Amino acid sequence: PAHEHFITNLIKQKLHSNIERLQLRQPENNNSIYALYLPMHEIHELGLLYLQYELTLKGYQSIYLGQSVPLESLVEVQKSYKDVIFIGYLTVEPKSEDIKDYLAKLNEILSLNNNTAWLVGRKTSEINTNVLPPNTLLFNNLKEILNKI
Numbered sequence: 608p609a610h611e612h613f614i615t616n617l618i619k620q621k622l623h624s625n626i627e628r629l630q631l632r633q634p635e636n637n638n639s640i641y642a643l644y645l646p647m648h649e650i651h652e653l654g655l656l657y658l659q660y661e662l663t664l665k666g667y668q669s670i671y672l673g674q675s676v677p678l679e680s681l682v683e684v685q686k687s688y689k690d691v692i693f694i695g696y697l698t699v700e701p702k703s704e705d706i707k708d709y710l711a712k713l714n715e716i717l718s719l720n721n722n723t724a725w726l727v728g729r730k731t732s733e734i735n736t737n738v739l740p741p742n743t744l745l746f747n748n749l750k751e752i753l754n755k756i
Contacts, residue, residue, distance in 0.1 A: 615653055622656045626663050626671075635666030639690045642681070644672035646709070649700040654728070658694065658749055665756065678712050685720045692723050694752065697730035706733055714740035727752060 641662050643655050652674050662669040670684065681693055701709040717724055717740070726734070727746040734745060746752050 622660050626660050629663040634668040639692050640688045641669040641692050642684050643694045644676040645674045645696055646700045647675050650674050651698040655696040681716050694725045697728035703733055717742050
């Protein structure tokens with residue numbers, strides 16, 4: 608674990624540095640704002656951080672909410688921004704038994720402003736597409752998301 612944490616933190620440091628450099632430019636693609644977050648108790652942020660780097664590199668505006676974000680915080684983002692696409696990276700959270708409730712609450716929050724959510728990560732394989740809200744899309748990997756943008 609020490610080696611994994613060391614390398615992960617080096618990669619995160621490089622991503623943060625490059626994202627900051629890229630953010631000095633004005634966003635070129637203002638159609639939507641991407642708000643990136645990890646669900647409560649989720650700390651595996653490397654993939655999400657890489658996605659923010661790619662979005663910024665491509666000239667999109669993104670808001671990085673980070674680790675362990677309560678769903679209620681998405682309501683606050685919607686108060687300040689319109690046309691938000693929330694991207695959640697689900698690696699170990701929510702727990703399998705909580706996924707259905709998580710999606711219902713997410714749908715309720717997104718419906719307030721007719722926004723959408725894109726979900727990616729290992730836990731999305733446990734989501735029954737029959738109960739998937741209409742404003743939520745599932746992705747198998749980051750490459751699929753980047754191709755959709």
